[in-house]
Amino acid sequence: MTKPQEIDVMEPVEQEFPKEKYDELESFINSLETTKGALIEILHKAQHIFGYLPRDVQLFIARKLGIPGAEVYGVVSFYSYFTTKPSGKHTISVCMGTACFVRGADKIVEKFKERLGIESNETTEDGLFTIKDVRCIGACGLAPVVMVDDKVYGRVKVEDVDDIINIYRRKGAEVCR
Amino acid sequence: MQIRSLEELNKIKQKSAGKIALRLHRDTTTTGKNILVCGGTGCHANESDKIIKILEALLKSRGMAEQVKVIRTGCFGFCEQGPIIKIEPDNVFYVRVGLKDAKAIVEEHIVNGRWVERLLYEDPQKKEKVNTQEEMTFYKKQLRVALRNCGLINPEDIYEYIAVGGYEALGKALTQMSRAEVIEIVKKSGLRGRGGGGFPTGLKWEITSKQEDEEKFIICNADEGDPGAFMDRSILEGDPHSVIEAMAIGAYAIGADKGIVYIRAEYPLAISRLTTALRQARELGVLGKGIFGTSFNFDVRLKYGAGAFVCGEETALINSCEGKRGEPNYKPPYPAEEGYWGHPTCVNNVETFANIPVIMTRGAEWFASIGTEKSKGTKVFALAGKINNVGLVEVPMGITFREIIFDIGGGIPHGKKFKAVQTGGPSGGVITEKGLDTPIDYDSLLEIGSMMGSGGMIVMDEDDNMVNIAKFYLEFTMDEACGRCVPGRIGTKRLFEMLHKITSGKATMADIDALKQLAYMVKDSSLCGLCQTAPNPVISTMKHFWHEYLAFVEDVDHPQGEGRYIPKNKIGLKS
Secondary structure, three states: OOOOOOOOOOOOOOOOOOHHHHHHHHHHHHHOOOOOOOHHHHHHHHHHHHOOOOHHHHHHHHHHHOOOHHHHHHHHHHOOOOOOOOOOOEEEEEEOOHHHHHOOHHHHHHHHHHHHOOOOOOEOOOOOEEEEEEOOOOOHHHOOOEEEOOEEEOOOOOOHHHHHHHHHHHHHHHHHO | OOOOOHHHHHHHHHHHHHHHHOOOOOOOOOOOEEEEEEOOHHHHHOOHHHHHHHHHHHHHHOOOOOOEEEEEEOOOOOHHHOOOEEEEOOOEEEOOOOOOHHHHHHHHHHHOOOOOHHHEEEEOOOOEEEOOHHHOHHHHOOOOOOOOOOOOOOOOOHHHHHHOOOOHHHHHHHHHOOHHHHHHHHHHHOOEOOOOOOOEHHHHHHHHHHOOOOOOEEEEEEOOOOOOOOHHHHHHHHOHHHHHHHHHHHHHHHOOOEEEEEEOOOOHHHHHHHHHHHHHHHHOOOOEOOHHHOOOOEEEEEEEOOOOHHHHOHHHHHHHHOOOOOOOOOOOOOOOOOOHHHOOEEEEEHHHHHHHHHHHHHOHHHHHOOEOOOOEOEEEEEEEEOOOOOEEEEEEOOOEHHHHHHHHOOOOHHHOOEEEEEEOHHHOEEEEHHHOOOEOOHHHHHHOOOOOOOOEEEEEEOOOOHHHHHHHHHHHHHHHOOOOOHHHHHHHHHHHHHHHHHHOOOOOHHHHHHHHHHHHHHHHHOOOHHHHOOOHHHHHHHHHOHHHHHHHOOOOOOOOOOOOOOOOOOOOOOO
16 A cells, blocks of 8 residues: 655645544545545535635545555646635635636735635635635626625726625624724 | 436426426417526525515415526626526526515516616616617627526436436437447537647547446546636536536546546535435436436535646546545546556546537537537636626637627726736636637647637736736646656746746846746756646736836846846747
8 A cells, every 4th residue: 555645835834624524524535435536526615615626635635545645736736626725714716718808807906805805715814814716607798807705796896895804803803803 | 306217307308397387488378577687606605596486475475486486596607797687488597686676676577577678788888778688788699508407407306407407418328329429429510628738538538438447437527726717517507417418428428427526625516416416316316327228327425626737637636536635647548547446547627528418419520510610519718807897708619809808708807908818827828809709729839829728718908917917827827737857846846936037026137047048947847737838828928018027127247237137048939
């Protein structure tokens, strides 16, 4: 059997997760009829449980399946749906499909980046927002489309960007109070 | 209850007929009404779910919940005007319905029988209100075959699907036809793969069926990665059973007993509708063991993709199904010979499957009578961009771009001029004014330097800069290239960098020359279809909009204008 290899490509600061989360993942893996070909399925589940796929979780999966950690990381890094960084409280996804692009989605994503001071796939320092540009939400009739968490904003203009950010800033403030 | 024969299916069909009689205008005796609310992604995003709840509450409070049913259907296609509500049997089509309008619909239309004038669609050219779907220019030239049940039935109710003739094709195939006969019908129909390549579906089935192997697989490719195309998603959301039924027919024909739907994880609504449909199909025994009382066993499971455009390519898709990186393999061997875990595997696209049940029930001749000589049937296009009527349109092959863009699509908004239309997504090319009267089919599109692709159709107006559009597509393919072959990994990156240099005004003629050369190099030497076609947006925009490239370049090689730049190599643009 191949031994899991150490992978040293991700950020060293790792969050500690409660054992229950690992147990949940383990019982999911055990419930599978076969683990042959199930790696992507398991990663989906793991990302659902942990919110992202940190190094420890990847190694846990590698050990459990008896495959090299590099193989797990190879798959994680290949697919854009998997992320190795924790996301902010709200994910702002700007649709970058062609329909949205020709209607100005690039200017909207720039405005979000400028206002929040981060790049795509980064999280603001207060942990409130993560920006992602997604491929196509499939709501081309509403182009350009911005999705914050599950809420879709259609026919967005550059002027609307501040309003959208403020809705969620206010929500955050309400919780603190 | 399990369906064991065609007679039993027929009984269920008759019992369920009442459910949709109002919608098909078959029931003229009752006073009941159906309120159909679009549950497609666009309308869903526009709070159509909340509208349903309000409608239901209003009807309940008036004691009309029994007579008037609210039904969430699949996509009507006219996404620009969403959320859409249709009232049957009155055949009234309301557009852009807001939360507040629900009350007006119930009080005015349902209770008083007066149509809500302001919610009717207004023809932008004639400035007149249009009452019914059939009168709208958007629908007039359409022929809905693959989308036949979208916007008609409730996708979460198998009985409604059976009521419109669902699972009859499967029943007939299993009980009355041999495997070869099924393949023969599909071959005769002339159906070609709707995912982009246009390979004859019947031939693919035949090759897979002839392989000698104990185990075979059938896979539905629902990994729609083309930005700006959403027909597969709409079919899965609006009519999941037709895909399941077609997969079972295909499995019987090729001799498989296991099926996989490879679907994007980013499509939660489609996944949930498909999961419901699979559960219902198993409950009724149209999936599982001994289907229709025969010895044929078949079941389908879902595999989630994880966001990689290349996974739409069939060998990459199979690798991804096996839990690996979605990298393509050399062909041959083709998946039909050696696919999932080394077994013969037939991979078809969602839209291709959606055509199968109709072909089986209405016959190959009927299907072949639609379309052009070499491209039969209809094609669904996702019409988007700078166009008045954004939406899903299904038209017979052979229709022209002009008809789609100006008749169905309602032309370009804000009085702007039409510039180009991009078909086939990042793999395709642009078609200009000159190509507007080209009849659309697989071969004529290739001839004019584009391709059918999955059917995205993005319209651009005079404001769009074509070099920027090419750069946009190259950024996409650069990100999405799997990295396995050098032309794909490095070539696309260099192409993007060159385009970036051009659009930032730092390029010289030599750069444009190099760009041209590299584009053909990547096209000719990449491993799989994704990167072989990746330079197409560059090649096609250079061909049609050469002056836009030149506009970015200052002739620094000849600052005093002492002579024109002479290209170092003679790789011209093949016309």
